[in-house]
Structures are given as structure tokens and as C-alpha cells.
Amino acid sequence: MPHAHWLLRNNMMLVITISSSGALSDAFDADLVPDHGGHKQLALQGAAGQSAAIGGAAHLVNFSSTDNIAGVCLVKEFYGHPMAGFSYPSTEHSAQEEVLDTQGRSVGESSEGITQPGREASEATESTMTPWNEVGEAAACRNALQTFPSGPASVVSDSYNVFNCCEHTWGQRLRRHVIARAEHHGGLLIIRIDSGDAPEVVVEVLETLARCFPVFENKKGYRMLPDYLRLLHSDGVTLEMADAILANVKANRWSAANVLLASDGTLLQRLDRNTLRFALQCSAATICGEERQVFQKPVTDITKKSKKGRLTLQRNCNEYSTAEQGKGAADEDYMMLVYENGHLLIDHSLEDIRKRSDTVSVGVTKT
Known part of the structure; x- marks a missing residue:
């Protein structure tokens, strides 16, 4: 297409900027880069259509954790990779079609004193939190563990009070469930937060969890949560924000291996040709x-x-x-x-x- 070469350049800025921004993560202090199971962790969400496919594929050049199905499909079709990215089950705050039960009621109480929804609750509540209401948040967390009985599972825990949820729900009411899920089914609980001043909130949550779960020091002297527990922040994580989060984690003697980061739509949507001065x-x-x-x-x-x-x-x-x-x-x-x-x-x-x-x-x- 010698007379329409500009058509081929139409999406180059998006691809080059996203993949280059991803590669910039390697410029972080080696002690700060989270590496879990050999996979760089910066999950990608939050786009649609062609831009999701192209941008998601660019993200997969440097990362293997993604919630972007379109990008995985594009890479499979055009670059021959059978499965370039992976994800794990996760809950959300809410979904548009949610109902608590057929009458919209929340009734019942478990043996642990946790309010539960009615027996006719929609299956959609298995992966969302706010339809259970604040009084039922502990039941929603318990339900998430039962719905995802093995392997890694991410449970959003800041719909209301993340510190209360981490200390009293995860650290007390459901502590035995979290540990048993790990011992018997290889479970990994990923506590997700997507609000607040990220560098400060991440450290505060780590300190809260340290009061409830056993903590040990790694060879470099940084504190580690138990292997069955990790923390994920997923609200607008830019490269600068990631650097600030991990720097504060390190300053407070926590290992970066405790923390996973997700860019939601930031990596795909908060960029333009001036991000890296592309021309x-x-x-x-x-x-x-x-x-x-x-x-x-x-x-x-x-x-x-x-x-x-x-x-x-x-x-x-x-x-x-x-x-x-x-x-x-x-x-x-x-x-x-x-x-x-x-x-x-x-x-x-x-x-x-x-x-x-x-x-x-x-x-x-x-x-």
C-alpha cells in the first residue's frame, strides 16, 4: 500500500507506547519488582474492542498477567502463542444485573454469626460484594472462598472499610478458612484494594494483616506475609505510582513480593502520543x-x-x-x-x- 502507508501507522503509537511503558518496569530497583512464580505482575483490564486487543497484545510483550481476553486472542491468532496471558478468579464491588435474592432480601445467619443472603440468592452474587450490603460483607468474603475453593482468588475488600475487613473478617472470622483453604487446596487469597492513597494504604493494610497472620523475614531482612496471602492494588497504577507504592513498601521493611499491582484501564486509556513523545x-x-x-x-x-x-x-x-x-x-x-x-x-x-x-x-x- 505505497499510497496509503499512513494506514499501517494508525495504531503504532498505542502499541509502542504500551509495550515501552511495560518495559520501563525493568528500570525499577531490582528489589522492588514483584515477581511471582516467574511472572511479572501488572494485570491489565479496562478497555474494549480493537483498542483492547491491540493494547492488550502490546502489554503481553512484557507481562503475562492479564484480564484482557481480546489481547490474548489477538496474540494467538497472529503470533502463534497458544496462551500468552493468565488470570485468576476475582470478585467485583458490583455488577449492573445484580440482585440479592428473588425478593431482594438478606436473611439468615451462619454458625459463625455472619449474616447471609437468602437461599434463592442470584448466582451472580458469587463474584460480587456490595449486593450483600455492608452488614453482609463478611458473608460475601466467606462465599468467595467457597466459590473459589482452590488456587489463587482475588477478593475486593474495600467496598466499605478495608481495615475492618482485613482485621476482623479476614484476620478473625475467616482466618481458619483462609489457612485451611491453603493447607488442603493450595489456596492463595489475594486481598484487592482499589481506593485511597495507594502508597500509604498498601502499607497500612500490610501492617493490619501482620497483626492477624504470621509474618517472617526473608534473606534480605524484609517482612513477608505467609505464602497463602498477598495484597493487590488496582486503582490507576501508573509507572510513577507503582514506583511510589513499592518504594514505601520497602521503606517500611516489607518485601515487594507481598504486593501485586494492576493497571485497570490506565495503561490503555491514560496515554497519548506525548506520553513518550511519539512521532x-x-x-x-x-x-x-x-x-x-x-x-x-x-x-x-x-x-x-x-x-x-x-x-x-x-x-x-x-x-x-x-x-x-x-x-x-x-x-x-x-x-x-x-x-x-x-x-x-x-x-x-x-x-x-x-x-x-x-x-x-x-x-x-x-x-
């Missing part, structure tokens, strides 16, 4: 047989200065730099011709792309 511009032109360097250098904003002349992308160890004005060696150019005149010349797999991303040192690139 595709002409840098050289041949006019009447004369090659000219093409660039801009606005006196009002020096940051908008563009590269000029023929460009080559070169690599020195793990760092990349751009040689301008034709000064680079063409045979050392890392830019590859992948698509030309409607033909795919190189068919990269997701594993190829992931391996290449892992070799890049982000944040120290020279220009």
Missing part, C-alpha cells in the same frame, strides 16, 4: 536529485527538535542509540524491513519479541 516524521528527502536533511527545531520548545538526515539504529551492549545524518553503518542498523507492499517479510513469534524486549536496557537509551 513519525520524515528526516530526509531527495528533491531534484539533491538529498536534504529534514527536521524541525522550534525555538519555543527545544524538546520538539527532531532527528535529521538518514537514520540508523545501533546497539552497544544493551543500549540503543540513533545515528543521524547518515553517519551510521547501514549493515549495523537494527531496524528491519518487516512489511513491504502488502507482504509480510518476517513473521515474528511472541517469544521472539519477548526475548528481544528482555535484552533492552530501558531508561538509559542515548539519542
